[in-house]
Amino acid sequence: MSTNPPFASHGRPTSLSQRVVDGLSERIASGALKPGDRVPTEPVLMQEFGVSRSVVREAISRLQAGGLLRTQQGVGSFVLAPKVDVPPLQPLQGAELKLQQKLAMLELRLSLEPETAALAAQRRTPEQLAAMERALDDFDTQHTTGEGTAEADYRFHELLAQATGNEYFSHVLRALSSATIPRQSTARRTTRRVARFGESSPELRPGKEITAQEHWAVLDAIRRGDAAAARAAMFMHLNNSRERMRNASR
Structure with missing residues (x-):
């Protein structure tokens, strides 16, 4: 189990959408959901996590923004293959940017x-x-x-x-x-x-x-x-x- 889920607000209670994000992210990280796999439908996720449709949609939106999922209209959401990161810019020194x-x-x-x-x-x-x-x-x-x-x-x-x-x-x-x-x-x-x-x-x-x-x-x-x-x-x-x-x- 990961201790650093994506999008987490450290030191604050986990939101409903965060629970869905964490659950799906863990499945992707563990290989339970592989690149190309379709994630469960909205009704299935609503029942599994005990949340509303709007909460599920927010979670899917956040996973899209994180580059983990893509959504195809009328078909569903699918797991994306990990992308090779370009070399990062040299991190700036110091706790805060000048x-x-x-x-x-x-x-x-x-x-x-x-x-x-x-x-x-x-x-x-x-x-x-x-x-x-x-x-x-x-x-x-x-x-x-x-x-x-x-x-x-x-x-x-x-x-x-x-x-x-x-x-x-x-x-x-x-x-x-x-x-x-x-x-x-x-x-x-x-x-x-x-x-x-x-x-x-x-x-x-x-x-x-x-x-x-x-x-x-x-x-x-x-x-x-x-x-x-x-x-x-x-x-x-x-x-x-x-x-x-x-x-x-x-």
Whole structure:
């Protein structure tokens, strides 16, 4: 049994969706569910874990974002083969990133993620769109209740990368996050903590409401299939994030 399930919120009670995530992740890690296998249907998972359909769908969405599952409309969800990680960026030293390092990371993302959003607008599937919506719903809920929003934030951006249909967008985004997050042991890849762009920055908490609005603007453009609008909305979101970080440091 793994002691480091993916997406776990350490030191906090395990949520209902986390129990489903942990259960399926353990089966994948142990080989009970192999690449190409179809995971149990929603009704089966609902009965097995004693949870609602929305909880099961949230768990599947999180496993999709973690690169463990893919969902095919009208067919089901299937286990993905482990991908070979690209060499990670050199981890930055120190417990916390310095301001200039955080700004540099945002600058790098500004050159990558607007195009990610544009491609996602053209290529996303209905299932991927629904998963993005759930990620933003989770972000809104966690912000409202005062919980950390980093996991839902990362999940949204990762789902955008997956929706491009180009696996290297996801590889680069994961490599980027590996340079900003202290990692636990990676000996068991399928059960390690999910990579994120960064933990919540206390100085940015007052801007969470604006961040949420910017996220939804990106998603709205993707929903409409408007690549140009999605590109512009993502650029504005990241550029505004950079300015908020600069202003908060003054």
